[in-house]
Amino acid sequence: MENQDINNESNPSKKALKKQQKAADKALKKSERAEARNDTKIGEEGDAEDVSRGMYGVSPMIRSSDRPKRQLVAVKDVNKSLDNKTIWLRGRLHT
Structure with a gap:
């Protein structure tokens, strides 16, 4: 039994690996969205004149x-x- 516990600690389970992968994907998407948002802001500020x-x-x-x-x-x-x-x-009109 002790060998199984040691193996579980060193090798994460499939579920834990999925969670890590999902968190990494989420962080990647978040950084891509932030970068795209910054690009559009820079383009808008430089081109548009304040009316x-x-x-x-x-x-x-x-x-x-x-x-x-x-x-x-x-x-x-x-x-x-x-x-x-x-x-x-001066007056009011009532209908």
């Missing part, structure tokens, strides 16, 4: 700094005296 060049950075806040002076007219005040005049109305 959004002026769009980076902190944008200013949009505020209502420009307030046009509008004379709003209430709907109840619209009558014939406002005929042929441009007026501003």
